[in-house]
Amino acid sequence: MSPINFVVFDLDDTLTPEKTYVRSGFAAVADYLAPVVATSARDIADALMSFQAETPGRAFDRVLELLRVDHVTSKELVTLYREHTPQIDFYGDVMPTLSALREIGVRIGIVTDGYAVAQRSKLNALGASELVDEIIITDEYGPDFWKPDPRSFEMLARNAGSDVAHMAYVGDNPAKDFAVASTLPLTTVRVMRDGVHSHRAYLNDLREHIRISALTDIPHVLSLRPHSEGRKA
Template sequence: MIKAVIFDLDDTLISEREYIESGYKHIASLLNTQGMGKQEDLHNMLINLFEESPINVFNRLFESLNHSYTTSDIRNLVNEYRNHIPTINFFDDVISCLNELKKKGFKLGIITDGYASSQKAKLISLSASSYFNEIIVTDELGREYWKPHQKSFEIIREKLQVDYEEMIYIGDNPEKDFYISNIYPIKTIRINRQGVYRNREYMNGIREHYAINDLDSFLMLLDNWD
């Protein structure tokens, strides 16, 4: 019997692309105040550079503007990006799903990778603590404990006081979200949000137990769960 539903965050509950655009808007505003150009133009340049490649976007922006920069300049922008409180929202199907799960008595959790400052800023913006019983930002445990490491699942199982067989994990990233089922008998579900990690390879070929396109489909699946 399933008692707990645990979610990934990025591209499962929220759009990673929306977060990226929020971060670049913040950076564009900062650079605008420094006289480096119009905010809208800078924002569009950042998005275009990211779409070309997500590597060294800020370095390439300075180079595109023929503006000299130091390692410290880049580090400051990275810190601003990671620490800004983003303008983001849950996907449209999230709140209704969470409310339905809570009404049915399920315990709810989040396990999310990513730099702790960024993930905590996202969670604050979403008021996520009002919806979930437990939230684990794996970076706070240590970089070595990011998924697919099992430690966060061990912690949340203990905090929610359920067995592994009573847990479902919903994620989107083939590279790390579903491998846990090879370690513990946790049911895994892949949600197809067309996110930034959708084309990654499955780790060791370990696939999800079920695949869905939205959380309404998950609720239907749960109603017919054996």
């Protein structure tokens, strides 16, 4: 393994729980619907959560049927959901890990898929741009750039003055986060989370190089040592 000087993270279910984001989005949609139906926002949000668990992707259609609302479309609700200001936070192991990486002097980045407007709102809500050096929302370059397309990783390495051979990518999702190692010489790390996609199959059966139970394991498993270049004064 080449020495790592750039640690890049996935966002959803790696740095922040996706379920919290979903709940936050459903609460925003429920607040919008509650005044037009004789149902509390709380009950609407609860119904959306159960529908999402039962029939993912059909929650808005089902809640509109349930509430007999015909002057609002599920498309409008999707827009409202994606554009809402999310109430989300980092997992507990994120800030200690970012501090440790800063202290060691490695660069830090984020590569995230997902609808650009929603991902941008999440990053803003978390104050991520203050905490990491480089961020790429793949969707801002087009759907072809979603993972495991290698171009975002190459761009990110270039922007950080690093090289993909010295980059580690930390993600949670077997269906998309680790297959990029088949086209680029980067090191992949899987953090085990109770996430939305944790139970999916590995894309092309390509597994992570390293598995960890918490992000705080990163400096150890990547053998990161403090070095003078880039280290804080």
